[in-house]
Amino acid sequence: MGDPPGAATFGTPAEAYDRHVGRYSRELAGALIHAAGVRPGHRVLDVGCGPGALTRELVARLGAEQVAAVDPSAPFVEACRRRLPGADVQLAPAERLPFADAAFDDALAQLVVNFMTDPRAGVRELQRVTRPGGTVAAAVWDYAGEMTLLRRFWDAAVALDPSAGDRDEGSMPFCTPDELAGLWSTAGLADVRVSPVVVSARYDDFEDLWRPLELGVAPSGAYAASLSREQQIDLKAELRRRLGVGQEPFRLTARAWIATGHVPR
Numbered sequence: 039m040g041d042p043p044g045a046a047t048f049g050t051p052a053e054a055y056d057r058h059v060g061r062y063s064r065e066l067a068g069a070l071i072h073a074a075g076v077r078p079g080h081r082v083l084d085v086g087c088g089p090g091a092l093t094r095e096l097v098a099r100l101g102a103e104q105v106a107a108v109d110p111s112a113p114f115v116e117a118c119r120r121r122l123p124g125a126d127v128q129l130a131p132a133e134r135l136p137f138a139d140a141a142f143d144d145a146l147a148q149l150v151v152n153f154m155t156d157p158r159a160g161v162r163e164l165q166r167v168t169r170p171g172g173t174v175a176a177a178v179w180d181y182a183g184e185m186t187l188l189r190r191f192w193d194a195a196v197a198l199d200p201s202a203g204d205r206d207e208g209s210m211p212f213c214t215p216d217e218l219a220g221l222w223s224t225a226g227l228a229d230v231r232v233s234p235v236v237v238s239a240r241y242d243d244f245e246d247l248w249r250p251l252e253l254g255v256a257p258s259g260a261y262a263a264s265l266s267r268e269q270q271i272d273l274k275a276e277l278r279r280r281l282g283v284g285q286e287p288f289r290l291t292a293r294a295w296i297a298t299g300h301v302p303r
Contacts, residue, residue, distance in 0.1 A: 052088075052089035052113060052114055052116075052117030052118075054250055054253040054254070054255040054259070055088060055089055055114070055255050055256070056089060057246075057249070057250040057253075058250035058251065058253075058255050058256060058258075058259060059149070059179075059187070059188075059256060060088070060089065060091060061239035061240070061241075062237050062238070062239045062292050063088075063091030063092065063148065063149075064091055064094075064095065065237040065238070065239075066091075066148060066149075066177055066235070066237045066292075066294055067091050067092040067094075067095040067096075067148060068095060069177070069235040069237065069294075069296065070092065070146055070148055070175060070176075070177045070296055071092075071095060071096065071099065071146070073175055073233065073235075073296045073298055074144050074146055074173045074175035074298055075144075075173055075298075076096070076099070076100070076143075076144050076146075076173075078099070078100065079100075079104075080100060080104065080142075080143035080144055081100075081104050081105075081106075081141070081142050081143050082096050082100060082104065082105055082106075082142055082143060082144045082145070082146065083105075083106045083107070083108070083135075083137065083141075083142045083144070083145045083146070083164075083167060083168075084096060084105065084106070084107040084108075084146055084147075084148070085107075085108055085132045085135070085145060085146065085147040085150060085160070085163075085164060086108070086109055086110075086132055086147050086148065086149070086150025086153070086154075087107035087108060087109045087114070087115075087118050087127065088109060088111070088114045088118070088148075088149075088150075089114050089117040089118055089121070090107065090114075090117065090118035090121050090122055090127075091148070092146060092148045093105060093107045093118055093122055093125055093127070094121065094122060096146075097122050097124070097125055101124075102122060102123075102124025102125045103124060105122075105125045105126070106125065106126040106127070106128070106137065106142070107122075107125055107126070107127045107128070108127070108128050108129070108130040108131075108132070108135060108136070109127075109129065109130075110129065110130065110131040110132075112129060115127055115128070115129045131154070131155065131160075132147065132150065132154045132159075132160035132163060132164070133154065133155060133156050133159040133160050133163055134163070135163045135164075135166070135167050137167045138167070139166055139167065140166075140167070140168065140169040140170065140172075141167050141169075142167055142168050142169065142172065143168070143169060143172045143173075144168065144172050144173045144174070144175070145164040145165075145167055145168045145172070145173075145174050145175075146174075146175050146176065147160075147164065147175075147176040147177075148176070148177045149177060149178065149179060149294075150176070151176050151178050151212050151218075151221070152178060152181075152207070152210045152211070152212055152213055157211070157212055157221060158221065158224065158225070161174065161176075161221055161222065161225040161227075162225050162226075164176075164225075165225050165226065165227060165301055168301045169301065170301050170302065170303040171300060171301060171303050172300065172301050173298055173299070173300055173301075174222070174225075174227055174298070174299050174300075174301065175296065175297065175298040175299075176218070176296070176297050177235070177294045177295070177296050177297075178212060178213050178218060178294060178295050178297070179207070179213065179292065179293075179294050179295075180213065180234070180292075180293040180294060180295060181206075181207040181208040181210060181213045182208035182209075182213065182214070183208075183293065184236070184291070184292070184293035185292045185293060185294070186281075186290045186291055186292055187239075187247070187290050187292065188207055188208075188258055188292075189208065190277060190280045190281050191251075191258050191277055192205075192206040192207065192208060192258070193280060194273060194276040194277040194279075194280050195261060195273060197276060198269070198272055198273060198276055199269075202261060205257055205260075205261050207257050207258070213295070214295070215232040215234075215295055218232050218295055218297040219231075219232050219297065221297070222297050222298075222299040223299075225299075226302065227299025227300060227301065227302075228299060228300045228301075228302050229298075229299060229300045230297070230298070230299040231297070231298050231299070232295055232296065232297045232298075233295070233296050234293055234294070234295060234296075235293070235294050235295075235296055236291050236292070236293050236294075237291070237292055237294065238289045238290060238291045238292065239289065239290055239292070240287060240288075240289050241283075241287065241288055241289070241290070242287055243283075243284065243285045243286060243287065243288075244278050244281070244283050244284060244285070247281075247283075247290075248274055248277070248278075251263075252270070
């Protein structure tokens with residue numbers, strides 16, 4: 039299986055990610071932690087940690103010595119280590135986790151399942167490193183529906199360039215409740231549930247939203263950065279029109295699906 043569209047675009051600086059979809063990450067992390075039933079005393083793994091939004095929330099609740107994290111992006115791992123020096127942060131893909139069987143009480147993956155080279159193998163690895171009775175959980179954007187920023191972005195891109203549909207994150211697998219439930223069940227997890235959560239992010243103005251897209255982070259940013267200056271101007275205007283925002287501060291909402299399942303005892 040080849041890499042998903044845009045999987046290689048997370049080699050950009052952590053700060054670029056923070057200013058793009060990272061704005062939503064802290065609120066989403068809290069929802070994922072709650073859904074997974076993480077409790078004080080648990081040892082938890084964050085798979086696909088990125089710059090460390092979920093890792094930070096876990097450290098705040100559990101203590102750094104109870105938290106491990108992995109990511110295949112060297113810049114993100116470096117940023118996560120710098121921001122959370124007490125946590126065990128390693129460079130590794132989800133499909134090959136550098137931990138023993140049943141090493142954790144819970145294994146979480148925030149906004150990464152769609153970008154795994156082999157999602158089925160990745161979820162099996164999350165299960166392998168989680169103790170019997172522990173929870174494997176993940177959050178995935180509702181790319182095709184109510185993740186407002188990305189849905190409006192790709193709708194604007196396709197309106198101007200129909201070939202952009204090939205890069206639309208809404209076409210990726212495992213971003214619907216049925217697909218996620220099937221993935222979790224196929225991995226052998228029990229008590230599988232998929233539920234929605236809506237989070238939001240604040241922007242100072244439209245320029246605050248647009249600037250990170252020019253830096254090439256994530257599939258949306260990679261597409262924007264690949265355009266000519268004239269094409270970027272057209273896309274910027276079309277996106278702004280579809281969002282209906284301007285020079286005043288505003289908020290956007292984003293829906294994600296959270297999948298949870300327990301490792302059989």
